[in-house]
Structure formats: C-alpha cells, structure tokens
Amino acid sequence: MKETWWKEAVVYQIYPRSFMDSNGDGIGDLGGIIRKLDYLKELGVNVIWLSPIYRSPNDDNGYDISDYCEIMEEFGTMEEFDRLLKAMHERGLKLMMDLVVNHTSDEHPWFQAALKDKNSPYRDYYFFRDGKPGGLPPNNWCSHFGFSAWEKEPEGEQYFLHLYTKKQPDLNWDNPSVREEVYRIMQFWTDKGIDGFRMDVINYISKAAELPDMPEDGPHLATPYFANGPHVHEYLQEMNRRILSQRDFITVGEMVSVTTDQARLYTHEDRHELNMVFTFEHMYLDAVGEDKWQIRQWKLSELKAVFGKWQTSLADGCWNSLYLNNHDQARMVSRFGDDGKYRVESAKMLATFLHTLQGTPYIYQGEELGMTNIRFGSIDQYKDIDTLNHYAEAVTVFHEDPKRVMEAIYAKGRDNARTPMQWDASPNAGFTDAVPWIPVNPNYTEINAEAAIRDTESIYHYYQDLIRIRRHHKVVVYGDYNPVCEEHPSIYAYTRRYQGQMLLVVLNFFSDPAVIDLPKACLPENGVRLIGNYEDAPACEVHMKLRAFEAVAFLGGDGGEQIMI
Numbered sequence: 001m002k003e004t005w006w007k008e009a010v011v012y013q014i015y016p017r018s019f020m021d022s023n024g025d026g027i028g029d030l031g032g033i034i035r036k037l038d039y040l041k042e043l044g045v046n047v048i049w050l051s052p053i054y055r056s057p058n059d060d061n062g063y064d065i066s067d068y069c070e071i072m073e074e075f076g077t078m079e080e081f082d083r084l085l086k087a088m089h090e091r092g093l094k095l096m097m098d099l100v101v102n103h104t105s106d107e108h109p110w111f112q113a114a115l116k117d118k119n120s121p122y123r124d125y126y127f128f129r130d131g132k133p134g135g136l137p138p139n140n141w142c143s144h145f146g147f148s149a150w151e152k153e154p155e156g157e158q159y160f161l162h163l164y165t166k167k168q169p170d171l172n173w174d175n176p177s178v179r180e181e182v183y184r185i186m187q188f189w190t191d192k193g194i195d196g197f198r199m200d201v202i203n204y205i206s207k208a209a210e211l212p213d214m215p216e217d218g219p220h221l222a223t224p225y226f227a228n229g230p231h232v233h234e235y236l237q238e239m240n241r242r243i244l245s246q247r248d249f250i251t252v253g254e255m256v257s258v259t260t261d262q263a264r265l266y267t268h269e270d271r272h273e274l275n276m277v278f279t280f281e282h283m284y285l286d287a288v289g290e291d292k293w294q295i296r297q298w299k300l301s302e303l304k305a306v307f308g309k310w311q312t313s314l315a316d317g318c319w320n321s322l323y324l325n326n327h328d329q330a331r332m333v334s335r336f337g338d339d340g341k342y343r344v345e346s347a348k349m350l351a352t353f354l355h356t357l358q359g360t361p362y363i364y365q366g367e368e369l370g371m372t373n374i375r376f377g378s379i380d381q382y383k384d385i386d387t388l389n390h391y392a393e394a395v396t397v398f399h400e401d402p403k404r405v406m407e408a409i410y411a412k413g414r415d416n417a418r419t420p421m422q423w424d425a426s427p428n429a430g431f432t433d434a435v436p437w438i439p440v441n442p443n444y445t446e447i448n449a450e451a452a453i454r455d456t457e458s459i460y461h462y463y464q465d466l467i468r469i470r471r472h473h474k475v476v477v478y479g480d481y482n483p484v485c486e487e488h489p490s491i492y493a494y495t496r497r498y499q500g501q502m503l504l505v506v507l508n509f510f511s512d513p514a515v516i517d518l519p520k521a522c523l524p525e526n527g528v529r530l531i532g533n534y535e536d537a538p539a540c541e542v543h544m545k546l547r548a549f550e551a552v553a554f555l556g557g558d559g560g561e562q563i564m565i
C-alpha cells in the first residue's frame, strides 16, 4: 500500500452559491468563503473542493460554463480568487477545482461560433447531426434531465447533442483541438497553484462513434453508448501526461455508471489516469434501476454488499472515494439516518461509517451540522433545473399524480442539498442580509454552526474527532477491510488491519436496539474505544448490545494499550 497525502486527507465540498454571502445580494460568493476558512481549518479538513465558480449563465448553477478562465460575476473577481487561494494555502488547506468539460454552456464562444457558421472549425467541437425523416431527432437518446438529448439549432437544420440541459451542449473529445483547449484551461489553473481537480461526468467524454439508437423505442438514457466509451482511457492518460503529472495533484472523476472493474482501470496507480472515482452505485440503493425518481426503501444487506464490493475490489493499487451526499443528492441524515428523534445519533453513526472505511472521505457543507432535507410547499419554490424538468415531464407528458411526483422530489430533489448553509440563529441563518436565492431551511434556529460549536456533544465536534483520529492512526486510513457477521439484519460491522494494528467498527443502522455476537478473532487485542456516539460504550467483547443508531470503534492489536486519542 503506497502511502500518499491525498489518501490521508479529508475533503470538504463547498457549493459556493449556498455557502456564505459577503456582499448582500443573497448569493454565496468567494468573499464569503474567505470569511469562513478558519471555520474549516478548525473542523480539521485538508482539502476544499469548490463546485464551479467560473463564468456561467447558471442554467445548471455553474455546471454550464461560458468562460473557463473567468470568475462568475455573482461570486466575485479573479483578484478575490487569488486571495482565496493564498488564504487557503496559508492555513495549510488545499484547493480542488471542479472541471466541467464534458460539455460547455451554449453561451460559450465556441458554441456561439459553431452556431453562426456551418463551416466554422468550432462546429466539430460539438455533436451536430441531421435529424431523422419525419422531424425526428438523430437518435432516441434522452437527456439526464428528461426529454430528448437533442435540440434543434435555433436558425439551422441540424440538431446538437446535450446529455444534460439544452444549454449544456456536449463537447466532441475526438477532436484533438477540443482536448488541447481543455489542457490549456487546466494549465491556466495549474499555473495559479491549485492542488487538484474534481472532474464532472468525466467517463462520458468518449461517445460511441455512430451515436447509435438504443434498442427499444422511445427516448432512453443511452448509457452504453456514452459512458466509459472507446477512447476514454486514452484521453485521460493523455491528460495525465500533459497536466496531471506536473504536480502531486488530488484527482477524482465523477462517474455515473461505472463498475468496479472499470474503476480499477481509471484509478490503478500504474495506469496514470485518476486517483479516485465517485461511484453512484450506493446512490441507487433506494431507486428502481438508475431512475432516481422511482423510489424504493434501501436495504442494509444491499448497502453492505455494494460498499463491501468497492472496498475489496479497489484494495490493491487503487483507492476509493467515500461519500453519502453532495450537491446533487438528498441530505444523508434524511436519507440513510433519521432526521427526527435520532438526528444527532444517526448523523454521527453515518459519519463513523464513512470515516472508518478505506478511502478518502468527502464531507458536503452542512453535513457536519446534520443539516436535513427541505420540503417546499409548491413546485414554484424549487430552483433546480433537474427537479423542474422532471416535474414538467412527469406531470404533463407522463400524466403522473403531482402529489406522488412531489413526494419523490422531497426525497431526492437536489435542492435538498442546496438550501443555504446554516451559520447561526439570526435571520436567514446568518447566510445573507438579503433575501437568499433559495429559502433557508426553517430548522436553522436549532441546527446551525454557532450552536454546534458551543455544544461539545454536537455532530460538528464528532467530525473533528473523526478527522483527528484519521490523522493519528494509519490503520483508519490504510487498513484492509474485513466484513464481520455480514448476515446481521441491522448491524454493519467490519475490521481493518494495518501494520500490527486492528480496528473494529460496529454500527447499528436502525433505531431499534440490536445485539450481535462477534467472532473472537474480530476483537482487537487489548481493544480500547477509539470513538463512539454515546457517552459510554459497550465493552470490547464478543456479545455486544447497541442502542439506537449506536456506533463504536475499538482499536487494539499490537501496542493497543498505549493508544490514546
């Protein structure tokens, strides 16, 4: 196992629009992030991943970029960015930028030039194709955000491909000039001194040559024809040679539809592509297939199977990313825990889970406070294009019951994660003096950073402890993963071993108390409690009884007796 800084790190994701407003326009900005750096330093994280801050018309909140080397006006200026980066580095924090290059905005000059002139070299930066007879689009693919993946150009005959909104045309990576442009952008930010890249849907950059129809009739998400395509590894290796190899970067590729075998190809240390991928497999545990809006109850047995598979498959020469929420997902405590009576216990239990597996943990802003999902009264209050498109398509095209559609939005809508960060109990949660761009979750009077910092038993302080433990004990970072009593219906238990140390983690995923009888071989020698979410803890013994959402980790093995936190 190669020891590396980014394996030992904890990443914190900022969604700038909702983090902190410093200039009173209701929108978070770079000045706001600068103000809160000490908060992040105090929490103990090492790397900040910034969701996109580039110039953008904001059809998809910055994931539609019109200038990759300018800052979005609402977020600030390049001078402020430079100040932010300097302030981060002064505090020993590293910066990971979001690289969104599967598509641009339709307002990007390349796309504008492509629209204006059929003979422009920029035409081949994108996928322009003739429609089929009868006024049909070139193929039957649908976009991730509902409706067809093709849009007719405004004043021409052809259609262009967009796997997301029609304001996000896909780039044609088979064109070498496109790749050169991407490397130029990456070099620009590399020269500024950033420390890594999170790459948006990067396994979509190589599409099947003929863009074939999906077999069945009707629009389909044509994943087999655009995910993990024929040249994706060649392009990532080229990117690595040209840019990523220049520095000891941290890199993670967001990858919808990736198997563990494919992830090994993307992340194996000998292949020189990426450090980690964001898999979505666990994000579909409560969905029917890959349709997130079709909800079903997730099962612990399946959660164990998915995490177990990723833990063991990436164990040699590869590395996992660990997350349960981000700006695209519901809040983890609402989804996998209990955001009512056991909010604190279950948020701590889930955090214990993420921070004691093998991989690099990613914390999404507000997760460390146990922020919860939101239920806005009507669809008009929602801002997210994915949610709005889904509602329109489900209700008007498929005639689904609007009440049921809203229930799915309450559970899975991306705005759950995008309500403003809850800083204190003052109006608008201390996020802004103005009207926030999206309403604050009314529970901010109780759930907020100021209150959490004051309360030594808070979720926030528990995260501090988890991060500290990671710094002090290599077994937490590098230990292997061995599931224990896998058939247990409500407890998830596993051990980790590294250089003579052993960690035992026992987690009750539900509110009913539960007992477990552990094999003796799983008990660390001279095991001491490393962390737990109740004041007292069960003894490190074969028979263990866990309370509602109880989490406990024991450390032992060689030298276990001397271990202190």
Ligand code: NOJ
Binding pocket: 060, 063, 064, 100, 164, 200, 201, 254, 327, 328
């Ligand atoms: C994934 C991003 O995380 C999401 O927010 C965005 O809508 C799509 N990619 C398109 O860029």
